[in-house]
Amino acid sequence: MWPFGLNAASRDEWTSVVFAGQTVQVAGIRRRLDERPELTAWAIYPREGSDIEVVKRLRAGKRLGSGRCTLLLPHGHYQLLQVEAPAVAAEELQNAVRWKIKDMVDFPVEDAGIACLPPVAGGRAGQIYVAAASRGVLQSWVRVFQDANAPLHAIDVPELAQRNVAALFEDKNRGLALLSFDDSGGRLTFTFQGELYFSRNIDVAPGEMANLGDEAGPLAERILVDVQRTLDNVDRSYSAIPISRVLVLPPPGAARFVEYLRENLYQPVEALDFSRHIDLAGVRALANPSVQSQALSAIGAALREEGAVQA
Numbered sequence: 001m002w003p004f005g006l007n008a009a010s011r012d013e014w015t016s017v018v019f020a021g022q023t024v025q026v027a028g029i030r031r032r033l034d035e036r037p038e039l040t041a042w043a044i045y046p047r048e049g050s051d052i053e054v055v056k057r058l059r060a061g062k063r064l065g066s067g068r069c070t071l072l073l074p075h076g077h078y079q080l081l082q083v084e085a086p087a088v089a090a091e092e093l094q095n096a097v098r099w100k101i102k103d104m105v106d107f108p109v110e111d112a113g114i115a116c117l118p119p120v121a122g123g124r125a126g127q128i129y130v131a132a133a134s135r136g137v138l139q140s141w142v143r144v145f146q147d148a149n150a151p152l153h154a155i156d157v158p159e160l161a162q163r164n165v166a167a168l169f170e171d172k173n174r175g176l177a178l179l180s181f182d183d184s185g186g187r188l189t190f191t192f193q194g195e196l197y198f199s200r201n202i203d204v205a206p207g208e209m210a211n212l213g214d215e216a217g218p219l220a221e222r223i224l225v226d227v228q229r230t231l232d233n234v235d236r237s238y239s240a241i242p243i244s245r246v247l248v249l250p251p252p253g254a255a256r257f258v259e260y261l262r263e264n265l266y267q268p269v270e271a272l273d274f275s276r277h278i279d280l281a282g283v284r285a286l287a288n289p290s291v292q293s294q295a296l297s298a299i300g301a302a303l304r305e306e307g308a309v310q311a
Contacts, residue, residue: 003154013040013067016156016301017058019074021183022047024054027298028065029278037168037303038279041065042286042295055148068153071141072301075184078133078157079105080199085119085128097130107134117160120197122240129196131157154304158182159189159199161300166247167194168277168303174244177234178272179227179261180296181209181251188227190234192241200230209251220260231267247272251293274299 012032018025028041043063047054058064081104086096094114102109109132117129138155145152166178166189175192179202186202203226208219227246235243245268250257255271262269273289278299280286286295 013065014302014304015041015063015065015067015069016072016161016298017055017064017069018072018298018301019047019051019054020297024058025295025298026058026063027295027302028067029299029302030067031305036277036279038281039274039283039286039299042283042298044294051144052147055144055150059148059150064150068304069145069151070154070156070301070304071145071152072156072158072161072297073133073137073141075158077137078131080157080159081105081130081132082127083130084126085116097128101130101132105132107136111135113138118195120192120195120241122192123197123238129199131160156301156304158184158187158297158300159196161297161303162187162189163191163194163196163300164303164305165272165274165296165300166191169247169272170194171244175238175241177231177243177246177267178249179246180249180272181254181293182297186223186226188230190238190241190243197238197241198234200226202226209254209257220257223257224261224264227261228265231265243267245270249293249296252290255290 013030015026015028023044024047025044026041030038030040032038081101083100086093086100088096093116097116098109098112098114105112111134113133113135115131119128141155142152162178162180166176170176170191175190177188177190179186179188181204185204188200188202189196190198202223246265247270248258248261249272258269258271271289274280274286274292286292
């Protein structure tokens with residue numbers, strides 16, 4: 001979805017750029033045959049000045065790597081919709097979907113960038129996810145990189161960045177739930193065979209999770225209820241996809257929250273640790289799992305694979 005050209009760049013390396021609030025993150029991933037993906041870079045920088053100035057500094061500081069570059073669209077700059085797939089030929093699907101979602105998007109559908117995810121085996125028959133963003137939004141971000149004389153090869157959305165991470169942790173023939181938190185709130189995704197088949201946002205204000213402390217309170221209880229209801233709904237709606245476990249990546253200061261979920265959910269619950277499936281040797285800061293929650297979106301965006309359906 002929304003890929004660009006410039007095929008001369010390395011096909012084995014991706015660098016992601018993630019604008020979030022007052023910061024910008026950059027992560028680099030190198031794919032290696034029969035080995036874990038290697039995290040070659042990860043850093044957070046202040047978002048000072050215009051976004052063009054930020055990208056210029058990243059380029060001048062050689063932070064954009066030697067491979068391909070992808071941008072993660074900020075929350076609110078796109079919509080992810082689940083719709084019934086039109087019964088049309090593959091080459092006609094995108095245009096047919098465009099008119100199916102015309103009453104579901106908050107911008108003119110004829111001016112939308114549309115990308116369709118493939119249906120998932122065991123998912124709802126005939127249902128597909130569609131990512132949609134106005135061409136004005138997409139073009140404005142493309143211009144940022146063009147004006148900064150920096151490469152841009154693709155644009156991603158956070159749900160698919162999280163899917164890329166989850167795909168590394170799946171058990172064969174089993175679905176996986178992954179719960180994470182960032183400045184836009186909580187995000188609970190369900191993946192199977194490397195594809196996203198359900199996603200839900202959980203309403204958590206920025207910074208709230210850092211105040212959880214060691215004792216479960218109203219916030220933890222509210223999140224638990226939301227997660228329980230979503231798991232029950234997914235179990236009923238996608239009964240052909242058994243969930244092996246729930247992975248959780250809580251923000252710093254909320255490690256007790258994983259144990260709280262483990263005590264109250266019937267599915268196995270584990271804390272996500274990137275080092276199990278990603279080589280972090282080159283970025284020592286992320287050896288500490290409590291720091292990893294800050295990096296999920298950036299690492300996930302950089303985990304793009306050539307030939308896979310991406311945003």
